[in-house]
Amino acid sequence: MEARVDRRRPDRRMFVIMLMRRVAVYALAASAAIWGVPKILIELGVLGPSPDETIAAAERALEAARTYGATPAIPAFAAAQKELERARTLAAQNHRREARHASKRAQDLAVEAQRAALVHRDEARTQATRIYNDLDRQVNDLEKLYSAVSPGLEKASLGELLSLMKVTRMSTGVVFLAYEREDFPSVIEGESKARGAIAQMRSRLEAARR
Numbered sequence: 001m002e003a004r005v006d007r008r009r010p011d012r013r014m015f016v017i018m019l020m021r022r023v024a025v026y027a028l029a030a031s032a033a034i035w036g037v038p039k040i041l042i043e044l045g046v047l048g049p050s051p052d053e054t055i056a057a058a059e060r061a062l063e064a065a066r067t068y069g070a071t072p073a074i075p076a077f078a079a080a081q082k083e084l085e086r087a088r089t090l091a092a093q094n095h096r097r098e099a100r101h102a103s104k105r106a107q108d109l110a111v112e113a114q115r116a117a118l119v120h121r122d123e124a125r126t127q128a129t130r131i132y133n134d135l136d137r138q139v140n141d142l143e144k145l146y147s148a149v150s151p152g153l154e155k156a157s158l159g160e161l162l163s164l165m166k167v168t169r170m171s172t173g174v175v176f177l178a179y180e181r182e183d184f185p186s187v188i189e190g191e192s193k194a195r196g197a198i199a200q201m202r203s204r205l206e207a208a209r210r
Contacts, residue, residue, distance in 0.1 A: 051091040054103040058084050061110035070117035077117075080109035121184070128187035132179045135191075138198050139172050142205070149209045157208060164201055171197035 049057070062080055070077040083106035090099035146165055150158055172194045178186035 049100070051087070051096050051099040051103065054100050054107070055084065055087050055091060058087065058103045058106035058110060061107045061114070065110050065113040065117055068114050068117040069121050070113045074113050074116050074120070076109045077113035080106045080113055083109060124184035124188065125182075128179055128184035131187055131191045132176065135172050135175060135194055135198070138195075138202075139169070142168065142198060142201055145202070145205045145209075149205050153208060161204060161208060164204055168197040168201040 058080070062077070062084060065077055065080070072078040072081065083102050087099045087102035087106055090096075090102055142165070146161065150161065153161065171190075175187050175190040175194045178184075178190060
């Protein structure tokens with residue numbers, strides 16, 4: 001007696017394979033939709049922050065950069081200001097998508113300006129510390145030289161040197177006060193005047209000693 005062959009098995013296997021393929025296709029399509037649709041909706045402005053919100057975020061980033069010491073002298077800061085103004089103009093014209101893009105660029109540039117300002121501030125601090133220490137040493141040397149020279153001077157000469165010493169102390173004192181306040185740009189700016197006063201005072205004291 002011949003064995004009976006189940007001819008339906010190949011058809012069932014094919015059906016299962018086709019079903020699995022369709023499931024895989026649907027899964028890929030669903031994944032693409034989950035990943036891509038929100039991005040498209042955000043791009044179109046349906047989802048995500050409004051132009052007013054992105055502009056406000058850019059304004060906060062710029063204000064933070066300004067707090068860190070950023071100025072229009074930093075290219076990223078100047079560019080951020082321009083992009084922010086452009087975003088405001090686009091928003092006023094109801095170009096929402098373009099306004100959001102412009103404000104996002106402004107925010108990115110502002111963050112870059114923050115980093116640049118912090119680096120610049122660290123460099124200024126290092127330079128100001130060097131200036132402060134060197135001027136402090138020179139003033140101390142002047143004080144010692146003045147104490148050594150003044151006892152043997154006539155009253156008129158002593159009065160002249162005393163007045164010049166006051167000017168020197170004032171010029172260097174401005175720099176020292178700026179350093180204590182952590183106003184490092186003012187320290188750097190006042191260096192030349194302070195060194196000039198010290199050099200003049202030293203020259204007069206050396207002449208008086210001779």
